[in-house]
Amino acid sequence: MSSLLITDIGSLVTNDPALGAGPLGLLEDAAVLVEAGRVAWVGPAASAPAADERYEAGGRALLPGFVDSHAHLVFAGDRTAEFNARMSGQSYSAGGIRTTVAATRAASDEELDANLVRFLNEALRQGTTTVECKSGYGLTVADEARALRIAASHTSETTYLGAHVVAPEFADDPAAYVDLVTGEMLDACAPHARWVDVFCEQGAFDGDQARAVLKAGQERGLIPRVHANQLSYGPGVQLAVELGAASADHCTHLTDADVAALAGSDTVATLLPGAEFSTRAKYPDARRLLDAGATVALSTDCNPGSSFTSSMAFCIAVAVREMGMTPDEAVHAATAGGARALRRPDVGSVTVGARADLQLLDAPSHVHLAYRPGVPLTAAVWHAGVRAV
Numbered sequence: 001m002s003s004l005l006i007t008d009i010g011s012l013v014t015n016d017p018a019l020g021a022g023p024l025g026l027l028e029d030a031a032v033l034v035e036a037g038r039v040a041w042v043g044p045a046a047s048a049p050a051a052d053e054r055y056e057a058g059g060r061a062l063l064p065g066f067v068d069s070h071a072h073l074v075f076a077g078d079r080t081a082e083f084n085a086r087m088s089g090q091s092y093s094a095g096g097i098r099t100t101v102a103a104t105r106a107a108s109d110e111e112l113d114a115n116l117v118r119f120l121n122e123a124l125r126q127g128t129t130t131v132e133c134k135s136g137y138g139l140t141v142a143d144e145a146r147a148l149r150i151a152a153s154h155t156s157e158t159t160y161l162g163a164h165v166v167a168p169e170f171a172d173d174p175a176a177y178v179d180l181v182t183g184e185m186l187d188a189c190a191p192h193a194r195w196v197d198v199f200c201e202q203g204a205f206d207g208d209q210a211r212a213v214l215k216a217g218q219e220r221g222l223i224p225r226v227h228a229n230q231l232s233y234g235p236g237v238q239l240a241v242e243l244g245a246a247s248a249d250h251c252t253h254l255t256d257a258d259v260a261a262l263a264g265s266d267t268v269a270t271l272l273p274g275a276e277f278s279t280r281a282k283y284p285d286a287r288r289l290l291d292a293g294a295t296v297a298l299s300t301d302c303n304p305g306s307s308f309t310s311s312m313a314f315c316i317a318v319a320v321r322e323m324g325m326t327p328d329e330a331v332h333a334a335t336a337g338g339a340r341a342l343r344r345p346d347v348g349s350v351t352v353g354a355r356a357d358l359q360l361l362d363a364p365s366h367v368h369l370a371y372r373p374g375v376p377l378t379a380a381v382w383h384a385g386v387r388a389v
């Protein structure tokens with residue numbers, strides 16, 4: 001097994017305060033040793049051990065690969081016309097999801113797989129090395145199970161989201177759809193999923209329906225995460241905390257009690273600024289959550305309707321400009337925060353034993369991710385120690 005030493009790193013984000021300065025554990029003039037797909041050593045370049053191969057980083061910044069803990073990538077078609085109309089004055093409601101449901105049902109397995117691979121590669125080229133992937137554009141037993149089967153062949157972070165919206169066939173009987181989601185559909189999907197999710201929102205599922213979906217998933221061994229408080233105030237965040245969900249996602253409309261509940265729990269507040277950007281909506285207040293002591297993650301919410309970006313760097317830039325985060329906080333949220341939201345201690349940091357998911361920037365500092373918005377800064381990516389970009 002050959003080893004690789006990445007050295008002459010100008011600025012290294014480890015996300016381990018024991019290794020360097022501040023919450024990011026920043027090290028200057030650093031080196032990282034990679035062996036067998038894992039980080040084997042981290043420290044000053046001057047005292048680095050010998051290795052079979054060397055990569056000279058040329059004084060640039062190295063940081064953990066991004067952990068995108070919220071994405072919807074098994075779908076067909078796009079919604080260019082809807083976006084164009086919205087940017088011309090129409091408002092977003094949950095119902096637009098059904099457009100993608102129709103296109104996804106009509107697509108072949110090969111088409112869905114090819115789309116997913118395309119988006120995963122697009123994300124990888126931008127430094128993202130872990131991606132969560134939800135179902136939710138099938139809304140039949142067979143189509144939801146198919147989406148999760150396809151997702152599971154590319155990522156271990158698969159999420160059953162049969163409760164994305166009520167399937168069009170059940171528009172007049174949402175209770176019967178909840179029965180399907182918590183019954184036969186769950187039976188078909190649970191073997192391919194790690195997580196269970198629900199869109200708890202007006203126009204989607206109310207608190208009681210969301211609770212039924214999440215509890216049924218828990219009984220099948222799935223761990224909850226919740227689309228919560230995106231478009232309006234509601235019970236989603238409180239439900240997420242009550243059920244021990246790994247993450248409450250969106251968190252745009254929060255009461256003081258919601259913020260306190262998140263701060264007093266292990267449930268991560270996952271913020272998805274691409275959604276607010278793409279719907280011209282009010283951004284979540286990251287500063288308020290951080291000041292209260294909540295753990296914050298940043299993710300893309302990549303989906304064809306409300307946030308069609310796979311760029312974590314874009315989300316970092318928006319979070320810094322619009323949501324009150326410092327560049328350090330935003331980078332932490334996009335790496336270690338995402339790892340917490342997925343309960344993955346092996347990713348999101350550059351520490352001994354972690355999976356060697358690393359990205360090198362064409363920049364001297366991680367701050368450039370916010371300082372140089374829209375500029376492709378990814379110079380190289382290693383995924384489990386293998387050079388991928």
Ligand SMILES: [Zn+2]
Pocket residue numbers: 070072227301
């Ligand atoms: Zn989402």
